[in-house]
Amino acid sequence: MHIPDGYLGPYTCAFFYLIMIPIWYKAFRWLKNLKPSQVPLLGVLTAFSFLVMMYNMPVPGGTTAHIVGGTIIAILISPWAATVSLTIVLLIQALFFGDGGITTYAANVFNMGVVLPFVGYYTYRFLTQRLKLNEIVSAGIGAYVGIVTAAIMAGIELGIQPYLQPGYCPYPLRVSVPAMAIAHLVTAGPAAAVVTAAVVWYVKKSRPDLFAMRTITKTRG
Amino acid sequence: MDRVTKTLLAIVGVMIILSPIGILLVWNYSDAWGEWDVNTVEQMVGHKLPGMEKLADIWNHAVLPDYNVPGWEDKLHASIGYIISAVVGTALVMLLYYALVKFTVGKGTSS
Numbered sequence: 001m002h003i004p005d006g007y008l009g010p011y012t013c014a015f016f017y018l019i020m021i022p023i024w025y026k027a028f029r030w031l032k033n034l035k036p037s038q039v040p041l042l043g044v045l046t047a048f049s050f051l052v053m054m055y056n057m058p059v060p061g062g063t064t065a066h067i068v069g070g071t072i073i074a075i076l077i078s079p080w081a082a083t084v085s086l087t088i089v090l091l092i093q094a095l096f097f098g099d100g101g102i103t104t105y106a107a108n109v110f111n112m113g114v115v116l117p118f119v120g121y122y123t124y125r126f127l128t129q130r131l132k133l134n135e136i137v138s139a140g141i142g143a144y145v146g147i148v149t150a151a152i153m154a155g156i157e158l159g160i161q162p163y164l165q166p167g168y169c170p171y172p173l174r175v176s177v178p179a180m181a182i183a184h185l186v187t188a189g190p191a192a193a194v195v196t197a198a199v200v201w202y203v204k205k206s207r208p209d210l211f212a213m214r215t216i217t218k219t220r221g
Numbered sequence: 222m223d224r225v226t227k228t229l230l231a232i233v234g235v236m237i238i239l240s241p242i243g244i245l246l247v248w249n250y251s252d253a254w255g256e257w258d259v260n261t262v263e264q265m266v267g268h269k270l271p272g273m274e275k276l277a278d279i280w281n282h283a284v285l286p287d288y289n290v291p292g293w294e295d296k297l298h299a300s301i302g303y304i305i306s307a308v309v310g311t312a313l314v315m316l317l318y319y320a321l322v323k324f325t326v327g328k329g330t331s332s
Contacts, residue, residue, distance in 0.1 A: 003256075006273035007273065031325045036326065040222060040223070044233060047233050048236070051233060055242060059250075065253060066243070092313045098281075099288070170262065179255070183253070210223075
């Protein structure tokens with residue numbers, strides 16, 4: 001899901017940098033509210049997110065996909081914390097490993113660090129609070145919906161390029177969106193569901209106090 | 222350090238050691254969709270992509286491109302390169318995270 005340099009034209013890249021400015025402002029301001037006891041947890045989950053993206057999984061048809069870990073952070077701490085984490089992880093990946101890009105950095109943070117954790121988190125909240133579904137099951141479903149939505153978002157960004165300015169991503173929406181969606185529906189989505197459910201179950205079981213510290217119970221619960 | 226963080230840290234360690242699974246499992250697969258290099262895309266569509274050509278190499282200072290030591294092509298070397306990348310990446314991510322936390326956390330007024 002890391003869009004490399006060259007796939008998005010200058011207008012799309014500039015558009016996402018503009019969109020990300022207020023989101024980054026809000027996310028970094030939110031970081032001030034992180035409790036000292038949550039600091040190590042967010043740190044280790046940020047490292048976890050970097051590593052989990054190195055586990056490429058085969059997608060039927062010959063391509064690969066990986067999970068992101070954004071919904072885990074969103075559920076255990078806050079979706080804003082996930083934005084901060086993914087901002088860090090995607091920067092290191094682009095600069096040191098050539099994964100993703102510089103011009104596409106803001107778009108990638110938007111997909112994996114905003115769309116993914118917020119959709120995952122609000123899906124989880126809806127399932128637990130409105131439908132009174134089990135927390136762990138809801139976490140898994142949230143992660144699944146989150147990563148598939150983020151992948152479709154990336155597919156849309158890639159697929160609109162031929163209509164905007166030719167010379168960048170050559171594939172139109174009818175090719176890019178299904179390709180991105182299917183890879184994540186069949187491979188990364190189920191993996192994200194299982195991993196997220198497992199981590200949330202573990203943290204909830206062993207540190208109910210940390211689990212209760214989340215913004216979800218504090219502000220709107 | 223609390224028990225949960227310790228366990229998760231141990232998981233991080235195990236994930237670093239086992240990281241080569243992430244390339245060996247997909248050794249004969251192509252890249253993720255939409256992450257091919259320019260030449261590959263141009264070959265697939267059968268024409269030049271001038272915009273992509275111009276932007277693709279805007280950043281070519283990656284120290285460990287594709288999570289590998291340049292030139293380490295066979296499975297064994299690529300696996301070692303991958304583990305090195307996992308260690309370096311984890312360290313850099315943590316460094317940046319704690320630098321950020323040092324300047325921000327606990328300085329809030331709204332909570």
